[in-house]
Amino acid sequence: MTSADRIRLIDFVAGDSNPAAGKALLEVLVPATPPEVRNRAVDVLLVGLPGQWSLLVKDGTAGKALESMVANNTNAMATEYLALAGAISHGQAISMATTIALSPAAAPALRERAVAALGKLPTDSSVKVLETLAKEGGKLTGKACLALGELASARTKTPASDPALKALQGLLNNEAAKSASLEAIASTRAGTSWLLEEKMSEKLPADLVSEAGRLLRNSPYQDLRNKAMVAFPAPGKIDARKLPSSAKLALRQGNAARGKALMAASTKSDLQCLKCHMAEGRGGQIGPDLSQIGKKASRENLLDSMLTPSKAIADQYLVHVVTTNKGLAISGLLMEETADMIVLRDANGKDHRIGKKEIDERARLQESIMPANLVASMSEDDLLDLAEYLLTLKSATLAPKAFRMMGPLEGGPGGDTGFDTVFDPEKKLDFTQSIKGKNGPVGWRTVRPDANGYVDLANIHGESSNNSVTYLATTIDSPSAQKAMVVLGADDCSRVWVNGTRVHEDRSHEAAIPGKFRIPVQLNAGSNVILLKISNGGNPHGFYLSIASEQDLKEAPLP
DSSP: OOHHHHHHHHHHHTTOOSHHHHHHHHTTOSTTSOHHHHHHHHHHHHHHTTTTTTHHHHTSHHHHHHHHHHHHHTTTTHHHHHHHHHHHTOTTHHHHHHHHHTOTTSOHHHHHHHHHHHTTSOSHHHHHHHHHHHHHTSTTHHHHHHHHHHHHTOSSOOTTHHHHHHHHHHHTTOTTTHHHHHHHHHTSHHHHHHHHHHHHTTOSOHHHHHHHHHHHTTOSOHHHHHHHHHHSOOOOSOOGGGSOOHHHHTTSOOOHHHHHHHHHHTTSSTTOHHHHOEETTEEOSSSOOOTTHHHHOOHHHHHHHHHOTTSSOOGGGEEEEEEETTSOEEEEEEEEEOSSEEEEEOTTSOEEEEEGGGEEEEEEEEEESSOTTGGGGSOHHHHHHHHHHHTTOOSEEEOOSOEEEEEEEEOOGGGHHHHHSOOHHHHOOOTTOOEEETTEEEOEEEEOOOTTSEEEHHHHHGGGGTTEEEEEEEEEEESSSEEEEEEEEEESOEEEEETTEEEEEEOOOOOOOTTSEEEEEEEOSEEEEEEEEEEESSSOOEEEEEEEESSOOEEOOOO
């Protein structure tokens, strides 16, 4: 069977709750299985083993399969092993993850996977390794702090919970790790409580107050968020109670250019717009896309929604609150729900996976995840200028939630040879096809962007990402023939085809910047296929892609 056919079978098996289905996927994890098939099996097992196939963890079946992976071929399957070992806390992973994480010679993507695995293995050893990496101030600092946050935020307290939090608190004195450690501390309940105590006792360093306040005012822990509003009041510029009504404010005009600058800076300011919303192909995927807001809302509506965000909310943006059987309340947007678990995304973009067996109560509130006091960080001019800019946004923008991917293929030094090689997808796009890849046959599989719209190919491919080429495709439905804009940021070289016609080529080796390339294209009425070819020399490696148009677009089912 081709790899593509085997991957389709894995997707079919993923819907079977019988533990035998999970066992069948564990048996796929052998060196003879093509890497792309193993990768898809791992993706499914990461969801299934903590949920529908948890019996395989309890009875030791999953552990034995992982022991076989180590015995069979550690090097070839290290990425897959570490992913699963972290998910089921497999004891042997500590030694391997530590060795890889501390080895400068290991591939960067593999080291990142090892760091992530340590964040799932609650031991004192994990904490010490992660603290060491965070202090180094290199590329792994942020990842190490994030992993320490995972250890510190475990809903069931472990021997690593307190040491991990203590390590993060110490890292606040490290200039390189300060920002990442603060974010990790604020993501935990115990850390949030500690930051509140430090602020109240005036022990929190002055240079951390502003960022800590922004994070804690968006805390998923509702009771602590209320305390943060008092302890860390937004830098007051507007008193909403003293503002004129939205109708009166709407009679005034702002400066759209200044509003655009405010929006661009909001990724790092208290304003936060682009941390949650996408606009013109840039931003987060927490709140609704604002790219067409100027066509859908009046000036008064916009001002009203900023001043009173909970006044009118679409159902998918209502806040869900879950209380666990240990009395912990977590709030956020409902991103995913299965028979065994739900995923809530908080206002800082962190996803919380909660097993349904842990849930005591759940409710949906008639309020927005957008902070009600957001305007407190603006001046009156800021408010009017931002509204003026939003009124100029009249192009529908679609950021695909999934892509079909074929790769990695051999790219040669820097990926340049492969970039110039005409592989089969450029000749004929056949999603049932399997071709020779960098490490054996590769077929088409599904990959998804993260909460910021980034597809991290370095993380997906592991060490094979270096000197590689990858193809990605998505299908877009347009209500009529129309002009559109493909908005792309890619690392490294990129080439784009729309319905078989090449519309873009860039040969630079640079980091992926959202919205760097704005490629004019012509869409047909109905289905349109967008094909991206991207090469890579050294990591990081990935891309951002969205499509802007006058009329609304829809993401068609992937072949």
